Amino acid sequence: METRELRYFVAVAEELHFGRAAERLGIAQPPLSRAIRQLEHRLGARLLERSSRAVALTEAGATLLREGRAALDAVAAAERRTRRAAQATGAGGIVLVTKAGAAGELLAKLLDAYAAEPGAVPVDVLLCGPGEQERLLRTGHADVGLLHLPYDRVTGLDTEPLRTEGQVAVLPAGHPLTTRTQVRMADVAALPGLPQPRWPAADGSYPDGPGPQVRDHTQLLQLIALGRTMAVMPETVRAHLHDDLVAVPVVDAPDVTTVIAWPPQTRSHPIATLIATAIRL
Amino acid sequence: METRELRYFVAVAEELHFGRAAERLGIAQPPLSRAIRQLEHRLGARLLERSSRAVALTEAGATLLREGRAALDAVAAAERRTRRAAQATGAGGIVLVTKAGAAGELLAKLLDAYAAEPGAVPVDVLLCGPGEQERLLRTGHADVGLLHLPYDRVTGLDTEPLRTEGQVAVLPAGHPLTTRTQVRMADVAALPGLPQPRWPAADGSYPDGPGPQVRDHTQLLQLIALGRTMAVMPETVRAHLHDDLVAVPVVDAPDVTTVIAWPPQTRSHPIATLIATAIRL
DNA sequence: ACCCGTCGATACCGCACCGGTATCGATCCC
DNA sequence: GGGATCGATACCGGTGCGGTATCGACGGGT
Numbered sequence A, B: 001m002e003t004r005e006l007r008y009f010v011a012v013a014e015e016l017h018f019g020r021a022a023e024r025l026g027i028a029q030p031p032l033s034r035a036i037r038q039l040e041h042r043l044g045a046r047l048l049e050r051s052s053r054a055v056a057l058t059e060a061g062a063t064l065l066r067e068g069r070a071a072l073d074a075v076a077a078a079e080r081r082t083r084r085a086a087q088a089t090g091a092g093g094i095v096l097v098t099k100a101g102a103a104g105e106l107l108a109k110l111l112d113a114y115a116a117e118p119g120a121v122p123v124d125v126l127l128c129g130p131g132e133q134e135r136l137l138r139t140g141h142a143d144v145g146l147l148h149l150p151y152d153r154v155t156g157l158d159t160e161p162l163r164t165e166g167q168v169a170v171l172p173a174g175h176p177l178t179t180r181t182q183v184r185m186a187d188v189a190a191l192p193g194l195p196q197p198r199w200p201a202a203d204g205s206y207p208d209g210p211g212p213q214v215r216d217h218t219q220l221l222q223l224i225a226l227g228r229t230m231a232v233m234p235e236t237v238r239a240h241l242h243d244d245l246v247a248v249p250v251v252d253a254p255d256v257t258t259v260i261a262w263p264p265q266t267r268s269h270p271i272a273t274l275i276a277t278a279i280r281l
Numbered sequence C: 001a002c003c004c005g006t007c008g009a010t011a012c013c014g015c016a017c018c019g020g021t022a023t024c025g026a027t028c029c030c
Numbered sequence D: 001g002g003g004a005t006c007g008a009t010a011c012c013g014g015t016g017c018g019g020t021a022t023c024g025a026c027g028g029g030t
Helices: A003-015 A018-025 A029-043 A059-087 A104-115 A133-138 A185-189 A217-225 A235-240 A269-280 B003-015 B018-025 B029-043 B059-087 B104-115 B133-138 B185-189 B217-225 B235-240 B269-280
Strands: A048-050 A055-057 A094-099 A123-128 A144-149 A158-165 A167-172 A231-234 A245-250 A256-262 B048-050 B055-057 B094-099 B123-128 B144-149 B158-165 B167-172 B231-234 B245-250 B256-262
Touching: A003 A018, A003 A029, A003 A059, A003 B059, A018 A029, A029 B059, A055 A059, A059 A133, A059 B003, A059 B029, A059 B059, A094 A133, A094 A269, A104 A123, A104 A144, A104 A235, A104 A269, A123 A133, A133 A144, A133 A256, A144 A158, A144 A269, A158 A269, A167 A217, A167 A235, A217 A231, A217 A235, A217 A245, A231 A235, A235 A245, A256 A269, B003 B018, B003 B029, B003 B059, B018 B029, B055 B059, B059 B133, B094 B133, B094 B269, B104 B123, B104 B144, B104 B235, B104 B269, B123 B133, B133 B144, B133 B256, B144 B158, B144 B269, B158 B269, B167 B217, B167 B235, B217 B231, B217 B235, B217 B245, B231 B235, B235 B245, B256 B269
Parallel strands: A094 A123, A094 A144, B094 B123, B094 B144
Antiparallel strands: A048 A055, A144 A256, A158 A256, A167 A231, A167 A245, B048 B055, B144 B256, B158 B256, B167 B231, B167 B245
C-alpha cells in the first residue's frame, strides 16, 4: 500500500464526498474514484458504501481511516525528523510543546535545570491549544511535550510522571461559592449563570452549549473574571490569579498528573538528557 | 514520501550494499540507486555516505532508518487490520500473542474469564519467541499481548499491569546452590560450569559467549535439567518444574511485571472487553 | 410526471516515471 | 598493473497516473 493511496482514502473518508476530496487533494475526481477502487480490490475489502447520493464508511473503511491516519502521521514524522537531523547534526535544538498557559513554573524550572546540563542544546518552546500536543509529537513537529493526565491522551507515546496535584475551581471574585473553603464536583457542575466553557474539538469546531468558546487558558481566565464562565483546573493556576479571581479546592476532582511525553522512536542524546533532567526535578 | 521509497531506503540502510539490497527487493541495482538519489534530493539531505567501496549511514540516514521502520510497520498494520476487519465483521477472532512457555496459568484464567463475558469472540493464541511480541503488535499481526517488564520493550504500546512477582534462579537438581533458601544476583551471575544462556537478537543471530543457544522457555528448562546452563525467571515457573529442577528465590532481582499491551489505535469492542477482563483478574 | 442538478463510474488519451540492460568509472586487492 | 567489485550513468520500453469527456443513477422541485 502506497502513502498516495492512503492519503486519497483518508481524504475521501473524511469528506465522505469524492468531489470535495479530489479538490482537497488537487486532482480530478475520476482518478480518485479509480484509486479507491484499486485500493479496495488490492485489499480485497469494501471500504466505502456508495449509493450515488451518499458515501458511507464500512467497518473495514473505519479501520483503515483510523490506522491510515496513524500510518500517515508516522511517515510524516519520519520525513520531518530526517530533515531536521540533516540540517542540524548535533547543533539542532529540541522542540518542546506544551499547552499555552499551563505548567508555567515547572517548565521554567525544567528549562533552567536543563540549560545547566553539560551538552545542552537550545530548546524551542512551542505553545499550542489543548489536544494538539499529541499530534504534534506523533507527526514529528515536536520532540517532547508536557501533558496533563487525564485531560490529554498519551496513546502511542512514552511518558514519565513529573508531578501530581489536586484541582481547584476558579471563580469570579464575589461569587457566593468563594466563601467556601472547599467544594465538590457536584457543587460546580451546573452553576446558575456560570456555564462550562466550550473547548474546540480535534477538527477545530466547537460543541453546542451555553458556555463561551475558549481557545487557551489566558482567554479562559479573562472570561471567568468577566463572570461569564468558571473552570476546574490544576491548583498551580493559583500563581496566575489576580484578585479578580478566586480558587476553591475541589475535594473530589480527579488528580492531575503532569507528565513528560516523547515519541517512542526517540534516540537522541540531548532529548534523553532533557527527559532525565525532568524526572530528577 | 512514498512507502516504496521508504522500503528501498530501509533495505539499503540495513544491507549497506546496493547490490544485495536490490536483490532482496527483487529489482535491479540501477533503479535502486536512482530511487535513493531522488529520495535524498527530495528530502534535501544526504542519507548515505558512498565511498565506492563501502556504504555508511549519515546522521540523517540513521534517523530515517529508525523512523522509516516505524512508519512501514504502521502502514503494514493498517493494511493487515483492514483486511481482518473486512473478512470478519464482528465474527473475527482476537489474536493474543505471548512468549512461548510464559504466563501459562494467568493466560488460562484470562481466556476462561473472557469466554464467560457476554459478546466474547474466539481468541487465537499466538506463541512467539522473546522480543517478537512488540513487532507483531505494531505490525497488526496481533491485537493484544501479554508482556513482561522489564524484559520486553513496550514503547509505543498502551499497557496495563496485571501482576508483579519476584524472580527465582532455576538450577539443575543437585547443584550446590540448591541447598540455599535464597541467593543474590551476584551468586548466580557467573557460576562455574553453568554459563548464561544466549537468546537470539532481533535479527535472529546469537551473541557470542559460552552458554547454549535457546529459543524458548521449554528448551531452556530442558538445558538446565541437563546441567548446561541456568536462568533467573519469574517465580511462576515453579509450576512447570519437575523434580530435576530446583528454584531458589533471588532476593535482589528486579521484580517482573506482567502487563497486557495493545496498539494505541485499537477501538474494537471485543478487545476492550478482553483488556477490561484482564485488569479485573 | 418530467426535467434538471448532483455525484460517482467509465472510457480514452498522453506523459511521467519506474524498472530493465548495457556500460562506465573508481577503488581495492593480488 | 590487471582484474574484480560496486555504485553511477545512459538509454529504452511499458505500466500507470492524471486529465478531459461522458454516462448513468438517484432526488428534488414545480
